[in-house]
Amino acid sequence: MNPVFIEKSLKAFLLEDAYFSDITTESLSQNKKAKAIIKAKEDFILAGAVFLNSLFKLMENDFKISLFKQDGELVKKGECIAEVESTDRAILYIERTCLNLLQRLSGIATKARKFAQLLEPYKAKITDTRKTTPGLRFFEKYAVKIGGGVNHRMGLFDAVLIKDNHIKAVGSIKRAIELARRNVSFTTKIEIECSDLEQVRQAIEAKADIVMLDNMSIGQMKEALNLFKGEAIFEASGNITEENVQDVAKTGIDFISSGSIIHHACWVDINMKLE
Template identity: 50%
Template sequence: MFSISDIDNIIINSLKEDMPAGDITTDNIIDENAMSFAKMIAKDSGVIAGLDVAKRVFELLDQDVKFDKHTEDGQWVSKGDVIATIHGKTRALLKGERTALNILQRLSGIATITRQYADKIKHLKAKVVDTRKTTPGLRMLEKYAVRVGGGTNHRFCLSDGVLIKDNHIKAAGGIKKAIELVRNKIPHTIKIEVETETIDQVLEAIDGKADIIMLDNMGLDMMKEAVKIINGKAIVEASGNVTLDTIVEIAETGVDIISVGSLTHSVRAFDISMKIT
């Protein structure tokens, strides 16, 4: 999944951003030895993701902090539920509050919307996957949240797999030419995906022996025709303007994968508050 050092780097950078020269409010009001107890409370209903990351925020600020989870990542919580309790130095609780909540709220929002998409098509073969439309610096966490919500991950980065998009096709002089160029330079273990917008492009991708064919912004009728033409010769991915209202019809065309950029690029944060008691 990811290492503790990866998480620490994200948290440390976030804390530096939030208090580059300390917290002038907390440091001048709260005694350095003061201790407090706090609750994290769900103000929405949905799927929680990122509790261990939130815990790590406070551990980096107070090595003796006690963070007790009242639920686990992937569990559904209701508005008003206490999702965690924290006991430690008051300064640490106050300094870590916003960073911990920002991460927890965003990841829980992603997990919640992913669960909604996944549940819509759980009776069909298609899988919901994410995209690279993520928050800079938070990709590993956001893709983790997608998995927590019941989705799966597309490639993590540009180094992971070949995806020949419209601009590559134009620059190379065609789909088949682009496939030939890349296939001669990559290991045989790496799959090649091609983005298509027309039936002619689908036929060219098949002729070039693409492993995965993306149907980009196609209408339902064209998508059905493309799936029939591909007929198992490649994995079929649907992409473009997928919503909760359209995903079932898209899945019913017979595609294998449905990529949804909105899982990460425009998700609404899951509302959580932290209250010192």
């Protein structure tokens, strides 16, 4: 993880909450030594604890964080996640930003773990999408990985994914793949979104590296995999839920992408209390 990026992002999160200052804390705080306990109020998979040290370093040089749980671990209701020793001013400034990050990321990690466990009997891996909260993509994708999922491309810059509008823009699947091959590095994989078997055939003939079976029925997925098995990496996408993900996996698909890992993940309940 790039520490410069992490520091810049965490600064932005703190600025959002206290752009000028924390007028309550500045009015009341004695800037004295204090201790706070971060505790779970329900069961979940922890994610985000790795950022606590960097977050507090932005506010206070003299602090100590004792982690009792690590990212990826199951935390039970009532268990202590961490103990923070710093000034009361720093703790009060950071409290909400810290909790927001832990609650959001742990919710995503918990949901990703459910998907990953459902797929354990199959070769398919669950992966995220670019349907992330603006400004939080890196952190949300980190949480997916912590939960046992696999990261898809981080953004528009690290992989080619040709979608229906790209195909319309250039005229055909063949033309789209040809142009991508001509203009990107040989190290870059090319993925193309297909909505029917004819598009899959065209993608395979044009030597796509990855074929996304988008919103296809289970029957269509099976047929595509039977016809073109081994000729590309296959990914299933579109309306993937915890209820149907195993049926999709049974087709023999390689990867299953689901935006719901992130945009349908519920925050978990965590609090921070001064002792």
